[in-house]
Amino acid sequence: MASENKNSLLDVKGVSTAFKIGDNYYDAVSDVSLQVHHDEILAIVGESGCGKSTLATTIMGLHDPEETRISGEVNFEGTDLLKLDENGYNKIRGLKIGMIFQDPLSALNPLKRIEDQIQEVMIYHTKMTEKQRHDRVIELLNEVGIDDPQRTAHQFPHQLSGGMRQRIIIAIAIACKPDLIIADEPTTALDVTIQAQILDVLRDIQKENHAGIILITHDLGVVAETADQVAVMYAGQFVEQGSVEQIFNNPKHPYTRSLLRSMPQRDNERDELYVISGMVPSLQRMPKTGDRFAPRIPWIPAAAHEKNPVMHDLGSGHLVRCTCYKQFYFPDQVNKEGLSQ
Numbered sequence: 553m554a555s556e557n558k559n560s561l562l563d564v565k566g567v568s569t570a571f572k573i574g575d576n577y578y579d580a581v582s583d584v585s586l587q588v589h590h591d592e593i594l595a596i597v598g599e600s601g602c603g604k605s606t607l608a609t610t611i612m613g614l615h616d617p618e619e620t621r622i623s624g625e626v627n628f629e630g631t632d633l634l635k636l637d638e639n640g641y642n643k644i645r646g647l648k649i650g651m652i653f654q655d656p657l658s659a660l661n662p663l664k665r666i667e668d669q670i671q672e673v674m675i676y677h678t679k680m681t682e683k684q685r686h687d688r689v690i691e692l693l694n695e696v697g698i699d700d701p702q703r704t705a706h707q708f709p710h711q712l713s714g715g716m717r718q719r720i721i722i723a724i725a726i727a728c729k730p731d732l733i734i735a736d737e738p739t740t741a742l743d744v745t746i747q748a749q750i751l752d753v754l755r756d757i758q759k760e761n762h763a764g765i766i767l768i769t770h771d772l773g774v775v776a777e778t779a780d781q782v783a784v785m786y787a788g789q790f791v792e793q794g795s796v797e798q799i800f801n802n803p804k805h806p807y808t809r810s811l812l813r814s815m816p817q818r819d820n821e822r823d824e825l826y827v828i829s830g831m832v833p834s835l836q837r838m839p840k841t842g843d844r845f846a847p848r849i850p851w852i853p854a855a856a857h858e859k860n861p862v863m864h865d866l867g868s869g870h871l872v873r874c875t876c877y878k879q880f881y882f883p884d885q886v887n888k889e890g891l892s893q
């Protein structure tokens with residue numbers, strides 16, 4: 553990607569994750585490579601079922617080895633995380649890598665006060681005194697924008713709104729100032745105003761702690777507002793990677809262009825939204841060869857797609873899978889002069 557020459561914080565190389573279904577393994581993530589640097593937000597975007605969460609949980613070492621087969625490398629600060637055992641991972645999760653999940657209610661313990669839940673991660677990873685931990689809890693609650701930290705610290709999750717609960721999850725994730733934060737759909741369950749506030753909190757934290765952030769979302773609006781780099785994921789593969797400017801101003805892969813076209817435009821409220829026909833294939837029905845998106849753009853001739861599509865470097869870190877983008881068009885955009893791209 554664009555900043556490949558800088559030292560990366562996270563360097564994922566050729567990672568595949570396959571789930572055991574019946575007697576066979578099926579790839580949910582296929583040969584994914586990415587880098588994240590300090591002070592950078594990488595958004596991973598794609599429809600539901602494209603493998604975004606599986607990739608995040610692979611990086612975090614959260615898969616059951618009995619049911620999953622993982623290959624490739626997840627290099628983080630000089631260590632290949634895929635070689636760690638559970639004990640090794642436990643030393644990194646919460647301390648060096650923080651994770652923010654989509655559903656704050658299920659991630660919080662309903663029976664414990666907020667302060668105790670935030671302190672837990674500090675008790676596990678640090679030798680802070682109780683007073684230091686308490687002070688840090690109040691500092692964190694301030695940092696994530698809680699108005700009355702002393703009061704909130706003593707409350708239980710059910711006494712808080714959805715937006716406040718998500719702020720608590722963020723406070724837990726950043727308690728030990730991790731270098732990398734993985735946020736999986738952190739704003740999906742929240743209304744638009746709260747979404748914007750939570751994204752602001754994430755951006756502030758990234759600036760303050762110089763953390764790298766992986767932001768997983770299906771919402772291109774969130775990507776445009778927040779990300780520096782973008783990876784577009786379809787059916788387990790990255791189909792396009794680049795800076796936010798490259799992806800939004802010069803999208804190449806048909807899937808990226810379809811996603812962008814299906815994005816609601818603020819100034820274009822009356823236009824009908826473009827709908828991408830068809831569905832993301834299930835793991836057992838994943839095409840073995842050819843561009844995986846090809847069945848959803850049937851008007852593009854088969855010959856336009858590579859048999860085994862690879863990533864092509866368009867320069868300045870802009871990568872696109874398959875050369876079919878060169879012949880892609882939307883049928884309703886054909887005019888007399890030819891194709892309007």
Ligand SMILES: Nc1ncnc2c1ncn2[C@@H]1O[C@H](COP(=O)(O)OP(=O)(O)OP(=O)(O)O)[C@@H](O)[C@H]1O
Nearest residue numbers: 571580598599600601602603604605606607834835
């Ligand atoms: N434990 C599992 N066993 C078998 N298949 C799984 C498992 N977890 C996920 N999958 C399948 O892997 C594919 C990718 O799922 P994943 O949840 O990673 O996608 P996603 O892009 O994060 O979607 P969402 O936004 O809905 O979470 C899907 O086809 C899903 O059904």
